[in-house]
Amino acid sequence: MREILTLLKPRFLSFKNRGISGNLKGRKLRSFLFGSIGLAFWGGTFFIFYRVLTYFHGLEEFGDILAYKLLSMALITFFSLLIFSGILTSLSKLYLSRDLSLVHSMPISREKIFLSRWIESTIDSSWMVLIYSLPFFLPYGIVYKAGAFYYAMLGANLLPFCLIASSLSALIVMMAAAFLPAGRVRSVFIFMGLFLFLLLLISFRLMRPERFVHPESFMTVMFYLKNLESSHSPLLPTTWFFDSLRAALSGTMGNAFFNSALSWSCAITMVFAATWVSGAVYFKGLSKAQTVPGRFFSSLRFKRRGYGFFLNILSRPARAFAIKEIKTFFRDQTQWSQVFLVAALIVIYLYNFSVLPLGKGPIKIEYLQNLISFLNMGLAAFVLSAVSARFVFPAVSLEGEAFWIVKSSPVSIRTFLRIKFFIYFLPLLLLSELLIVVTNILLHVTPFMMVLSVVTIFLMVPGIVSMGIGLGAIYPDFQSENPAQSVTSLGGLIYMTLCIGFIASVIVLEAGPVYNIFMTGIRGVGLKGFQWVWLVGSFSVVLALCLMAIMIPMRLGEKRIFRYELGHYEISEKVQKSPNQESV
Amino acid sequence: MIELKNLTKRFGDIVAVNRLNLSVSEGEIFGFIGPNGAGKTTTLRMMGGVIAPTEGSVIIDGMNMADDPENVKKRIGFIPDRPFLYEKLTGMEFLRFTADLYGIEDGLFYERSEKILRQFSLYHWADKLIESYSHGMKQRLIISAAILHDPKVIVVDEPMVGLDPAGIRMVKDLFRSLAKKGTTIFMSTHTLAVAEDVCDRIGIIHKGSLVATGTIEELRLKAQVQEGDLEEVFLILTEGESVP
Numbered sequence: 088m089r090e091i092l093t094l095l096k097p098r099f100l101s102f103k104n105r106g107i108s109g110n111l112k113g114r115k116l117r118s119f120l121f122g123s124i125g126l127a128f129w130g131g132t133f134f135i136f137y138r139v140l141t142y143f144h145g146l147e148e149f150g151d152i153l154a155y156k157l158l159s160m161a162l163i164t165f166f167s168l169l170i171f172s173g174i175l176t177s178l179s180k181l182y183l184s185r186d187l188s189l190v191h192s193m194p195i196s197r198e199k200i201f202l203s204r205w206i207e208s209t210i211d212s213s214w215m216v217l218i219y220s221l222p223f224f225l226p227y228g229i230v231y232k233a234g235a236f237y238y239a240m241l242g243a244n245l246l247p248f249c250l251i252a253s254s255l256s257a258l259i260v261m262m263a264a265a266f267l268p269a270g271r272v273r274s275v276f277i278f279m280g281l282f283l284f285l286l287l288l289i290s291f292r293l294m295r296p297e298r299f300v301h302p303e304s305f306m307t308v309m310f311y312l313k314n315l316e317s318s319h320s321p322l323l324p325t326t327w328f329f330d331s332l333r334a335a336l337s338g339t340m341g342n343a344f345f346n347s348a349l350s351w352s353c354a355i356t357m358v359f360a361a362t363w364v365s366g367a368v369y370f371k372g373l374s375k376a377q378t379v380p381g382r383f384f385s386s387l388r389f390k391r392r393g394y395g396f397f398l399n400i401l402s403r404p405a406r407a408f409a410i411k412e413i414k415t416f417f418r419d420q421t422q423w424s425q426v427f428l429v430a431a432l433i434v435i436y437l438y439n440f441s442v443l444p445l446g447k448g449p450i451k452i453e454y455l456q457n458l459i460s461f462l463n464m465g466l467a468a469f470v471l472s473a474v475s476a477r478f479v480f481p482a483v484s485l486e487g488e489a490f491w492i493v494k495s496s497p498v499s500i501r502t503f504l505r506i507k508f509f510i511y512f513l514p515l516l517l518l519s520e521l522l523i524v525v526t527n528i529l530l531h532v533t534p535f536m537m538v539l540s541v542v543t544i545f546l547m548v549p550g551i552v553s554m555g556i557g558l559g560a561i562y563p564d565f566q567s568e569n570p571a572q573s574v575t576s577l578g579g580l581i582y583m584t585l586c587i588g589f590i591a592s593v594i595v596l597e598a599g600p601v602y603n604i605f606m607t608g609i610r611g612v613g614l615k616g617f618q619w620v621w622l623v624g625s626f627s628v629v630l631a632l633c634l635m636a637i638m639i640p641m642r643l644g645e646k647r648i649f650r651y652e653l654g655h656y657e658i659s660e661k662v663q664k665s666p667n668q669e670s671v
Numbered sequence: 672m673i674e675l676k677n678l679t680k681r682f683g684d685i686v687a688v689n690r691l692n693l694s695v696s697e698g699e700i701f702g703f704i705g706p707n708g709a710g711k712t713t714t715l716r717m718m719g720g721v722i723a724p725t726e727g728s729v730i731i732d733g734m735n736m737a738d739d740p741e742n743v744k745k746r747i748g749f750i751p752d753r754p755f756l757y758e759k760l761t762g763m764e765f766l767r768f769t770a771d772l773y774g775i776e777d778g779l780f781y782e783r784s785e786k787i788l789r790q791f792s793l794y795h796w797a798d799k800l801i802e803s804y805s806h807g808m809k810q811r812l813i814i815s816a817a818i819l820h821d822p823k824v825i826v827v828d829e830p831m832v833g834l835d836p837a838g839i840r841m842v843k844d845l846f847r848s849l850a851k852k853g854t855t856i857f858m859s860t861h862t863l864a865v866a867e868d869v870c871d872r873i874g875i876i877h878k879g880s881l882v883a884t885g886t887i888e889e890l891r892l893k894a895q896v897q898e899g900d901l902e903e904v905f906l907i908l909t910e911g912e913s914v915p
Binding site for chain 1: 723
């Protein structure tokens with residue numbers, strides 16, 4: 088046990104020492120902002136579930152059935168999320184961490200190394216699911232007026248629930264690593280994780296959960312109730328959790344304890360099994376995972392240029408960076424595999440528009456269609472910002488420690504940033520325009536709204552991309568093990584905040600004139616003098632805003648990255664606190 | 672060919688390089704040695720244009736790095752101490768990338784890259800991703816890329832780290848032959864035997880300041896050592912601090 092605690096110490100000490108290095112003020116601000124957003128989300132979720140449960144509780148006859156169905160669905164979802172998250176963290180902790188060679192060179196048994204890593208993985212994969220499951224479970228206790236026993240049983244069941252999921256994930260990862268071809272472990276899990284997530288996302292959407300709050304859409308009550316029936320397998324941990332909570336809500340203690348005991352015994356057995364399996368296969372799999380994978384398609388030796396003629400219009404240094412950027416993106420499975428995720432989100436986004444119940448509301452359909460289309464510009468721009476936060480913002484940081492090549496090359500930082508800009512601008516422009524045009528076609532909007540949406544998005548996309556590149560250059564992270572995660576940094580947060588502010592400003596500025604044009608069109612009259620002034624003024628400000636969004640972040644990013652001193656910048660900040668710091 | 676004028680770099684309160692003045696002629700191999708933290712890497716990075724000096728200037732082939740960095744960098748082959756590269760490119764693609772950056776014509780590139788890759792025993796690895804290379808292979812690839820555009824000046828930080836004995840000999844021979852053809856080489860090293868073996872002149876930096884420059888003989892005189900190798904001279908001139 089002492090060795091396991093010792094192995095966990097670096098993690099705790101790093102957490103404790105995080106105040107010594109880096110920008111303390113920035114981190115406090117980031118914690119405050121993220122904390123506030125997290126708290127607001129938690130509170131919002133709690134409120135929504137509380138309202139939903141109160142509504143269900145008020146429905147006679149099948150209100151409780153609905154509430155329990157919801158509980159059962161949520162437990163399955165939480166369990167899937169825990170396993171999904173557990174697979175990714177186990178893979179990272181057990182097979183990919185940088186400190187593995189150090190740890191495995193120490194005179195400690197592999198089971199103990201496994202256990203220490205598994206504890207870390209369990210904490211990392213479960214804490215967020217645990218925290219965000221509470222606004223779901225707590226309203227049950229409040230609405231059903233359950234006593235302390237319910238909350239005690241909730242705690243007693245949550246812990247083994249997480250342990251079972253985490254052990255199961257570790258077992259899956261270890262078995263796969265032992266049998267998969269050498270060097271392919273990482274790729275396979277990335278695809279598996281992505282596939283599971285997409286499956287979960289698409290199947291959830293295709294279930295059309297909104298139907299359950301409209302029972303009238305079902306042909307008969309019997310058919311509706313049949314839809315609500317679920318098969319609870321007595322062998323599933325979610326069933327034990329569900330039965331225990333249900334018993335706790337109704338006050339039947341014996342049943343609650345029995346099901347909780349089932350969870351605990353399963354959790355203990357699973358931990359034991361995972362530890363035993365780790366002794367047999369963990370090291371074998373780890374050795375395999377160290378091998379670099381062979382490439383599926385090797386390039387031909389001395390192959391002449393095979394890139395479309397469009398790259399030939401670039402200067403040679405610019406083309407060199409462009410080719411490097413494209414190749415790196417398509418060879419890094421953590422990068423290009425995310426394209427599938429984006430594609431799935433787009434399909435769901437478009438599907439949502441196709442099933443909008445436009446004809447059922449009391450508002451005139453033409454007005455509603457165009458109102459939704461107008462708001463859709465903001466929504467599409469927001470989707471674009473989220474995609475940019477994942478791909479564009481980390482683009483500069485992705486250079487990693489090879490950034491010295493850029494600094495020592497005969498290419499200016501301005502050219503370097505512009506290449507990055509264009510690499511991402513063109514596909515993202517295509518994506519955004521596709522979203523806007525297809526949703527507008529689905530909504531049957533007026534030609535004016537179609538042109539307005541296409542032009543507005545055309546103006547906003549370069550601003551959003553430029554902010555991503557510029558802020559990514561202002562807040563680079565060349566030392567990160569996973570630069571894609573830099574979006575969760577202070578810079579990423581500032582980027583998203585600025586994007587939201589930018590999008591909201593454009594939408595608000597256009598709203599008034601667009602409303603005037605639309606209403607005068609319906610009434611068959613022309614715009615009045617002040618309405619023309621308003622229109623020209625608003626659209627001029629939008630244009631100016633878009634130009635500023637393109638130019639200012641790139642300029643600031645260029646200045647910042649030009650001054651950036653690789654490998655020394657962080658030192659220079661630390662030195663002010665500790666003058667004895669070496670390594671110059 | 673290389674002129675450093677009052678070159679200074681401060682990090683907060685620490686002066687990493689303090690008013691360094693130095694000239695290196697065309698075709699000369701200049702060794703830069705000093706204890707850990709003396710300011711060697713900082714000086715080399717300023718020379719490579721990777722970081723900017725706080726004061727002073729780096730002049731290469733008569734041009735000031737601060738005035739026209741892109742043109743100056745075209746004349747330099749920079750080899751850092753740690754071989755960080757684009758791991759998802761193949762060795763050949765990385766050379767192609769470098770060739771495009773430095774404006775090497777296609778025909779010349781294929782001829783030179785093949786020759787250099789064979790010379791550095793990387794020819795059979797040219798189409799493999801860099802992520803599968805060993806540390807020494809990455810180091811050899813960086814050196815290959817640095818000499819691909821036939822630079823007038825090579826700035827190299829710890830060239831022998833990670834190389835096997837054959838690699839070390841090959842790099843030493845390469846530097847000698849390049850210097851004969853007129854290339855100026857400015858290298859920092861902890862391997863005093865290499866410096867002694869290859870360099871025409873040696874500069875010793877200590878606590879950010881240049882404490883001595885000259886040939887081995889001149890340094891012996893300065894350290895008042897009749898006999899003995901560079902290590903002894905080094906220890907005397909750096910007051911025995913931190914054996915490299």
